[in-house]
Amino acid sequence: MMFAKYDAYKDSGVDWLGEIPANWSCIKMKFLYSDISIKGRENTELLSVTQDRGVIPRSWVENRMVMPSGNLESFKYIQKGDFAISLRSFEGGLEYCYHDGIISPAYTVLKKKIDDLKEGYYKYLFKSKIFISELQTSIVGIREGKNISYEELRYSYLPIPNGTEQNKISCFLDQKTTELDQAIAIKEQQIALLNERKQIVIQKAVTQGLDPNVPMKDSGVEWIGQIPEHWTVSKIRYLGTTQNGISAGGEYFGSGYPFVSYGDVYKNRVLPMKVESLAQSTLSDQESFSVQEGDIFFTRTSETIEEIGFTSVCFKTIDKAVFAGFLIRFRPFKRAQLLKEFSKYYFSSAMMRIYFVKEMNLVIRASLSQDLLKNLDVLLPPISEQNQIFEYLENVTGKIELAISVKQSEIEKLKEYKTTLINDAVTGKIKVA
Numbered sequence: 001m002m003f004a005k006y007d008a009y010k011d012s013g014v015d016w017l018g019e020i021p022a023n024w025s026c027i028k029m030k031f032l033y034s035d036i037s038i039k040g041r042e043n044t045e046l047l048s049v050t051q052d053r054g055v056i057p058r059s060w061v062e063n064r065m066v067m068p069s070g071n072l073e074s075f076k077y078i079q080k081g082d083f084a085i086s087l088r089s090f091e092g093g094l095e096y097c098y099h100d101g102i103i104s105p106a107y108t109v110l111k112k113k114i115d116d117l118k119e120g121y122y123k124y125l126f127k128s129k130i131f132i133s134e135l136q137t138s139i140v141g142i143r144e145g146k147n148i149s150y151e152e153l154r155y156s157y158l159p160i161p162n163g164t165e166q167n168k169i170s171c172f173l174d175q176k177t178t179e180l181d182q183a184i185a186i187k188e189q190q191i192a193l194l195n196e197r198k199q200i201v202i203q204k205a206v207t208q209g210l211d212p213n214v215p216m217k218d219s220g221v222e223w224i225g226q227i228p229e230h231w232t233v234s235k236i237r238y239l240g241t242t243q244n245g246i247s248a249g250g251e252y253f254g255s256g257y258p259f260v261s262y263g264d265v266y267k268n269r270v271l272p273m274k275v276e277s278l279a280q281s282t283l284s285d286q287e288s289f290s291v292q293e294g295d296i297f298f299t300r301t302s303e304t305i306e307e308i309g310f311t312s313v314c315f316k317t318i319d320k321a322v323f324a325g326f327l328i329r330f331r332p333f334k335r336a337q338l339l340k341e342f343s344k345y346y347f348s349s350a351m352m353r354i355y356f357v358k359e360m361n362l363v364i365r366a367s368l369s370q371d372l373l374k375n376l377d378v379l380l381p382p383i384s385e386q387n388q389i390f391e392y393l394e395n396v397t398g399k400i401e402l403a404i405s406v407k408q409s410e411i412e413k414l415k416e417y418k419t420t421l422i423n424d425a426v427t428g429k430i431k432v433a
Contacts, residue, residue, distance in 0.1 A: 003430035014157045016134040021428040024161050030154035032117060033083070033110040042072035047101035049084050051092035054123075057099055075102035076109050081119045083110040083126060085153070093135070094126035108150050116163050120170025125158070125426040129419050159427060169425050172432035180418045187407045187414075194407070198400045199350040205389050206346045209381060221377045223354045231381050237374035240332035244300065244370065246289045247325035248279070256280035258291075258321035265297045265312040265327055269348045273316060281322045289322035289329075294340045296330045296347060297323060301367045308368050309356035311347040313340050328373055337383055341390035345397075346379065 008022035020026060048058045055078060078084060083094040084107045094110065096119065103109070112119075125131055134156065161169065207227055208216070215229040227233070236242070245260075253259065259279035264272060271291070281289070295314040302308055323329060332338045355376060356368065381389065424430045 121166035342386035
């Protein structure tokens with residue numbers, strides 16, 4: 001989309017702004033916003049500072065209210081129209097306040113000094129990528145790490161359009177970002193439907209096979225249902241061995257030999273051929289916690305039940321590798337007649353979530369025990385059918401994943417366009433009205 005330019009531009013004298021419209025000003029933040037610290041309002045509503053929704057009541061974002069530690073008398077009072085910034089971590093820019101209340105003393109509260117500053121315009125400026133990049137490059141470099149003070153931040157220059165233009169820019173961006181967000185939401189919904197379709201295809205293939213006319217029988221397992229009459233069902237305990245991963249101190253990791261981490265399993269249905277993590281494993285470790293072709297790894301422990309029981313199948317032995325204590329390795333017997341190709345889809349099917357979520361106990365952390373895993377039912381089609389199901393699912397899910405990839409690419413382009421549009425509008429590179 002092409003937009004008009006302003007009639008004349010001038011050098012702002014500020015690297016990150018470059019040229020700005022000739023009728024705009026450029027002034028240090030200290031002349032526009034002041035650091036306000038009002039305390040002793042502990043009976044005021046408690047707010048959360050978020051990077052996606054600004055400063056809003058905690059009840060809007062949290063299902064359960066956990067009171068923060070510390071004395072609420074020290075919390076800072078903030079009003080609608082003010083901005084909050086964490087001076088320890090400001091990758092998200094400054095957050096606009098939508099509601100009066102109190103926030104953690106870890107944040108600085110900024111209040112405008114002059115009426116000509118329209119909050120709608122600065123809401124976009126302070127969250128624009130170009131402004132955040134300026135904070136990262138010019139402010140972070142002042143000290144080691146990311147701990148700065150407002151005394152440093154206040155010397156940043158800000159563009160000042162006139163009040164009418166500020167309102168026009170904010171109204172324009174309200175409309176355009178809403179349209180873009182809606183387009184992104186539609187594509188995200190389409191991706192969700194494609195993922196749902198993929199799971200349905202997998203579930204049907206690994207539980208009913210590919211022949212719609214085959215005689216069926218009751219599997220005897222509630223969460224599996226009907227299966228082909230000639231298939232068998234077995235508990236994992238009869239199909240192979242299970243083993244928890246290695247646990248060691250921090251000095252054990254960072255160098256040495258390949259180490260299969262929790263993330264390697266959680267993120268991949270097939271174990272990567274080359275894992276990034278390393279561990280100083282001994283020969284004994286490598287024998288006890290080996291990673292061999294056909295092994296199936298289950299995520300064992302997490303903060304939530306929903307992240308337990310995700311699997312990754314090893315398609316090729318990783319020499320001298322060991323695996324993490326947050327994982328369980330299931331190694332099928334050769335006589336088990338369970339192909340790694342079939343396992344890739346069977347153990348990642350949606351019905352696995354039903355079993356693990358139903359059976360899991362949550363204390364401080366959710367944890368999958370070997371006993372619970374050994375009780376998991378596994379369907380065993382004949383070897384020839386396992387191969388057929390694998391080839392069918394590789395083809396069908398590959399097409400679905402390609403469609404998902406296209407949608408994800410479209411979403412990224414929309415997000416990039418949104419970022420560019422905001423940057424250009426708030427710095428005057430385009431004239432919106």
